[in-house]
Amino acid sequence: MTDAPKPMSKAAAKAFITALANEYPNAESELVFRNPFELLVSVVLSAQATDKSVNKATKDMFERAPDPQSMAELGEAGIAQYIKTIGLWRAKAHNVALLCEQLLARHDGQVPSDRKSLEALAGVGRKTASVVMNVAFGSDAMAVDTHIFRIGNRTGLAPGKNVRQVEDGLVARIPKDMLRPSHHWLILHGRYVCKARTPECWRCPATKWCLYPDKRLVDPKSKAA
Structure with a gap:
């Protein structure tokens, strides 16, 4: 390398x-969401999964449970039924169910906008918190x-x-x-x-400034190659 x-x-x-x-x-973002809550859940589900696969799984789930209260009522088993096509779905179903309960208990069902509160939620690490802060709340994260x-x-x-x-x-x-x-x-x-x-x-439009030493500036499939 x-x-x-x-x-x-x-x-x-x-x-x-x-x-x-x-x-x-x-x-x-290529994730499909309508509000900060749906974005938060989608980003949690996107770990080691493509945005396309997440969007496919959440389409029906968000119709059934568009907010923390209805998602919490689905419970871990109910959430799992929607996301079985996504990698690590068991752990993700557990985290989504728990974070919904945490949102209801700690934040009146609202998604917090600060890093400390976000990272205290189940399944939310620094990257997930940064995405939510950036996309949902306009932060420079x-x-x-x-x-x-x-x-x-x-x-x-x-x-x-x-x-x-x-x-x-x-x-x-x-x-x-x-x-x-x-x-x-x-x-x-x-x-x-x-x-x-x-x-x-x-x-790439930025090759002039890129310092990668092994640039391939000609498409290997082109006649020039």
């Missing part, structure tokens, strides 16, 4: 992020998933041995006014272009 490059400069990071902003002007962790290290945007180091690097280098939407730009870029096994550098 190629070692991660040194961190790019703040000027390069701004140019890199600006290129992604121009590439994905309408970027938003940077949620680092596998895609963003990979991009941070591969490109030099924010190298780090763990997700917190990458998060801190992104917060330090990305201009504050671009921090919140950059979460979506980076996820989409990692999902569709800067892929795990074979980054499609020939489609």
Whole structure:
């Protein structure tokens, strides 16, 4: 595996992020939700699962239980019936049922907007809390998933041995006014272009600033290759 490059400069990071902003002007979460509660549940369910699989499972579940009270009434067994197609569904059903009870007991059924309260809920870690804070409440929180962790290290945007180091690097280098939407730009870029096994550098708008030493600038399927 190629070692991660040194961190790019703040000027390069701004140019890199600006290129992604121009590439994905309408970027938003690919999870389907109607309110902070549905977003919270969806993000909890999305661990080690695709957004597409989560959306498929939650469509009927949210029609049946659109709020913490009705979800809590479904209970762990009832929730499980809707999400069996998702990985780790047993643990997730347990966590969703418990977090609904916690929302009712601690927050009058409302999703809190602060990190401490969110991370105190069942199944909610730093990444999940950051997504909810960013998407539902407009916070500048940077949620680092596998895609963003990979991009941070591969490109030099924010190298780090763990997700917190990458998060801190992104917060330090990305201009504050671009921090919140950059979460979506980076996820989409990692999902569709800067892929795990074979980054499609020939489609990347930010190759000029990327420090990845093994760029593939020509599509191997093209005549030019």
